[in-house]
Amino acid sequence: MLAQRVAVSLHQTIKFLPRRLILHKNTGAVGAVGHRHSSTMKQNTPQSSDSAVTSSILEAINKLVQDQRLVSDKYDITEKIINFKHPKELEEILPLAIQKDGLNDLQLEELGRLIVKYSVKTCHPHFYNQLYHGVDEYGLAGSWLSDALNTNSHTFEVAPAFIVIEQAIVNYVTKLFGFKQGDGIFSPGGSLSNMYGMMLARQKKFPDIKSTGMFGQKPLVAFTSEESHYSIKKGANWLGLGMDNVIKVETDAGGNMKPEALEAAILEAKAQNKEPFFVNATAGSTVTGAYDDLDALHKICKKNQVWLHVDACWGGAAILSKKRRHLMNGSEHMDSIAWNPHKMVGAPLQTSIFVTSHKGLLNETNSANATYLFQQDKFYDVSYDTGDKSVQCGRKVDAFKFWFMLKARGENYMEEMVDQTFDMADHLHALVLSKDNFRLVPAYENRRCTNVGFWYIPPRLMGKVEDETWWEEVGQVAPKIKEAMILDGSLMIGYQPLPFKNYRNFFRMVVHGVPRPEPDHMAFLLDQIELFGKKL
Ligand SMILES: Cc1ncc(COP(=O)(O)O)c(C=O)c1O
Helix, strand or coil: HHHHHHHHHHHCCCCCCCCEEEECCCCCCEEEECCCCCCHHHHHHCCCCCCCCCCCCCHHHHHHHHHHCCCCCCCCCCCCCCCCHHHHHHHHHHHCCCCCCCCCCHHHHHHHHHHHHCCCCCCCEEEECCCCCCCCCHHHHHHHHHHCCCCCCCCCCHHHHHHHHHHHHHHHHHCCCCCCEEEEECCCCCCCCCCCHHHHHHHHHHHHHHHHCCCCCCCEEEEEEEECHHHHHHHHHHCCCCHHEEECEEECCCCCCHHHHHHHHHHHHHHCEEEEEEEEEECCCCCCCEECCCHHHHHHHHHHEEEEEECCHHHHHHHCCCCHHHCCCCHCCCCEEEEEEEEECCCCCCCCCEEEEEHHHHHHHCCCCCCCCCCCCCCHHHHCCHHHHCCCCCCCCCCCHHHHHHHHHHHHHHHHHHHHHHHHHHHHHHHHHCCCCCEEEECCCCCCCCCEEECCCCCCCCCCCCCCCHHHHHHHHHHHHHHHHHHCCCCCCEEEEHHCCEEEEEEECCCCCCCCCCHHHHHHHHHHHHHCCCCC
């Protein structure tokens, strides 16, 4: 109701302003036309700062973020995560229409407050809905700074500091994963990073396709586990391979690709006169958190001369921890790796890095040599004009916020964060096993990442025969509890079935590092599910 009143009052304020008065967009001042620097200006700004050199709207938005404690580890845990409204209700509440005259800063501040009210607080410790979550405050600061500098990561002349920073962080990450040499690029998300892998694989095996296209070519075939992320199929569509040419390889009980099944699938494709060119391994799968055996897959790919990419978007963060980095064993042999620090370790969305052990291949694959941008006769070292490695022209500066965050936090902090995240997942796993009315999904018995999958069994189903009908009913529990929790605003967690393992809907918990997970958060999760579930 309050929000509706605010929205209505915003509409009314604008509607009833005298015509000869204008609202100064930049200052929030109301003044007569042509008297932009009237004395009313400062009184009407939200801040008393000198509007000639400071931006009152930026101060106001910063204040809003601080007041509402939207920064991870600072958010008030007693507040709601979400104030849920159905789309039609939200369309009524929010003043969506764009008007002839702009709003002033005070009105914009109110508008910001309204948006915060109806947005999901991913910084809340009980937000587990997705693989991303709250943002590290230093990462956010870096993001704001690079946004203010509003430039493109394509040429040294427009982004000198950012270009050398991107290269430094690419070198850092290639070393982390054990490459002796390599290259890399920040891309707008993991799906795109996986597509970079496919493109480089194609370029390596069939360099002519870049200019001639795929006409008359044997069908190129990609392989990925049945547990892998759907971006591989999307990539095959975008690259013109066709989704049917993505072969889903069988997995073991824990969702890890079976190496022998991969080898059989490659041989079968060859027998069908198709061209195997790309294998996608997964390190931390979206649902079960499976880590494919990179060493075993490497041997098969080497033998068959197929590119091996690893989608480490979710689980790649293990590399930051001495205790957990064995999960990435074999990463040094990969042709390419995609990692999203915006997932487990809380870098701002989007922070996705693609690295390859083939120096020069990114450029060879993507370059188009635009003469208006990448002139070779510039006065500085043009090897720093790295933008032609990208499929994009303009590219947002994503490297800086991650670099800034790492500079602020340091390696020890990052390691400790990853350790605690994995430890808390182990703690939750043990809690689930300790309770009669929760049941671990078998795929998670040997789980290694921070995904924990479980069913909640309501009292009326406890002790009953576990036949098809019983499972049917158990499968309806998670969506109902989720709905109740969202409407209550107290907790957000994902659920899904796993049809290829014949599992009905279960809760998929994902533990991430920002805000820092604690034992109390894990206990609250199960208590809350029980609270809403016992009535079902
Ligand atoms: C394993 C894995 N790979 C890739 C992606 C895609 O990443 P993005 O959402 O940044 O495109 C996801 C998304 O959740 C994922 O879980």
